[in-house]
Amino acid sequence: MRGISFGNFLIKQVVEDLRRDLPGLTDFVTPSPVPGFARWLAEQAETIPSAAHVLDLVANEGWHADAAVRDRAGQALLPLAAQYFLEARTASGKVIDPVARFHLGNGARLERIDLLGDLSPRALRQAHGLMVNYRYKLDDIEKNHELFSARNDVAAAPTVRRLLPKAAKPAAPRLPAQPQGDEDKRDI
Structure with a gap:
């Protein structure tokens, strides 16, 4: 079994067991923690203004219980989480x-980022309550694994990709003003 990780073997075994017991299943989704997100976010506070802003919002212990703070924090947390992943x-x-490396390396796709998916003290401390879903779709596992192994490409759902902060678009080139002289007149 050299070259085959225990995690890869375990996931394949679980998938096979579930398929045997429930033959109609073709997709498998796992909720997963995000243990390094809060640390990464804190490291970005000096270079990403929205990171500093969200850290201010989540600084109070009960921030997630206040609807207004929760909404503002969520609007900032989700794009930052997409950037993180x-x-x-x-x-x-x-x-x-590290959890993403495990699942993506085993052929999963990052399916969804769940704001306040885990409100345990540990998850609030490590990930500001975020969890993610990884989807194992049997038809895509091998392709996702190969892309991740070869190029470190993250297979992600379009809804996750749309969360990425928009890069500043370059201004459209300005066209020269149209001449107002005789060259604009048409013969009728």
Whole structure:
């Protein structure tokens, strides 16, 4: 079994067991923690203004119980979480989140980011309550695994990709003003 991770073997075994017991299943989804998100977010506070803003919002222990604070924090947390999963890398170029590396390396797709998916003290401390769903679709597992292994590409649902902060678009080139002289007149 050299070269096959225990996690990969375990996931394949669970999928096979579930398929045997429930033959109609083709997709498998797992809720997962985000243990390094809060630490990463704190590290970004000096370079990403929205990170500093959201850290101020979640600084109070009961922030998630206040609807107004929860809504403002959510609007800032979700794009930052998408950036964390889709763009943040270690010094060696790997996806920064260890749970993401496990699931993505086993062929899953990042399906959804769940705001306040886990309100336990530990999850609030490590991830500001975020959880994510990884989807194992049998037809896509091998392709997702290969892309991740070869290029560190994160398979992600379009809804997750749309959460990424918009990059500043370059201004459209200005066209020269149209001449107002005789060259604009048409013969009729």
